[in-house]
Amino acid sequence: MKIIERAIRGAPTLAFIDLEATQISHETIEIGAIMVDVEEGGRIRKKHRPFACYVQAKNPIGRVVRSMTGIDEKLLKEKGVPFKTALELFRSYLGYRAKSCLFLTWGPGDISILEHSLKHSPDADGLFIQSLKRRHLDFQAFLKTYVQDANGNPLSLHNAMAVFGLSADGHEHDASTDAVSLERLYEAAISSPAILEREYAKTLSHYRKLPLPLLRLLNAIHQGESVDREKWISYIRETFK
Numbered sequence: 108m109k110i111i112e113r114a115i116r117g118a119p120t121l122a123f124i125d126l127e128a129t130q131i132s133h134e135t136i137e138i139g140a141i142m143v144d145v146e147e148g149g150r151i152r153k154k155h156r157p158f159a160c161y162v163q164a165k166n167p168i169g170r171v172v173r174s175m176t177g178i179d180e181k182l183l184k185e186k187g188v189p190f191k192t193a194l195e196l197f198r199s200y201l202g203y204r205a206k207s208c209l210f211l212t213w214g215p216g217d218i219s220i221l222e223h224s225l226k227h228s229p230d231a232d233g234l235f236i237q238s239l240k241r242r243h244l245d246f247q248a249f250l251k252t253y254v255q256d257a258n259g260n261p262l263s264l265h266n267a268m269a270v271f272g273l274s275a276d277g278h279e280h281d282a283s284t285d286a287v288s289l290e291r292l293y294e295a296a297i298s299s300p301a302i303l304e305r306e307y308a309k310t311l312s313h314y315r316k317l318p319l320p321l322l323r324l325l326n327a328i329h330q331g332e333s334v335d336r337e338k339w340i341s342y343i344r345e346t347f348k
Contacts, residue, residue: 111293120207121142121145123143127281130171134166135224137160137178139158141154141157143290150297166227215248221239250267250296254306313326321342323345324339
């Protein structure tokens with residue numbers, strides 16, 4: 108699909124990543140990822156094993172995050188590693204593909220979490236984070252152009268998956284589950300042009316930035332009404348009444 112092919116900028120490998128973070132300091136407490144190789148057009152050719160890592164934070168996790176993720180300080184003490192080590196493990200997982208892959212997230216928050224984590228752990232590889240930031244695609248922002256709610260807002264990952272008939276295979280707010288969910292959503296989007304066309308028609312029918320006559324025209328077409336030139340002129344005339 109051309110729109111997705113352009114979005115991934117010819118990258119041969121995609122890494123879908125998700126992070127969980129502390130409530131106040133926004134430090135990484137979990138990294139989940141899955142790497143895929145893609146062929147021309149952006150279709151997935153090969154999936155690699157997922158990556159998962161708990162990360163020790165310098166500050167408290169927070170009650171809300173503990174409740175959402177099930178991650179507590181005891182778990183991080185037993186299974187977590189320092190942020191510096193977590194980045195090293197993630198880069199090792201990517202291997203030689205680290206220099207050429209494109210990193211996909213759902214929303215801009217994961218990049219912000221990495222930057223906050225670096226502030227609290229300045230010994231970590233900041234150059235790797237900057238490289239990741241340069242080669243990053245916010246797939247939520249990309250998809251919002253074509254799929255959004257009736258108020259023009261981007262969908263949550265859960266709701267975006269539902270549009271394509273998907274559901275999460277695991278606990279939401281688990282970094283590994285959400286990373287795999289993002290990969291599955293990407294695969295569904297690139298394989299389902301009919302769904303994208305349907306959702307884009309809905310989006311255009313309520314797109315508030317369009318001039319009102321054009322918006323009314325698109326909405327009438329979306330509702331299945333017959334629209335001719337006379338009807339179009341009537342929409343324009345309404346502007347000046």
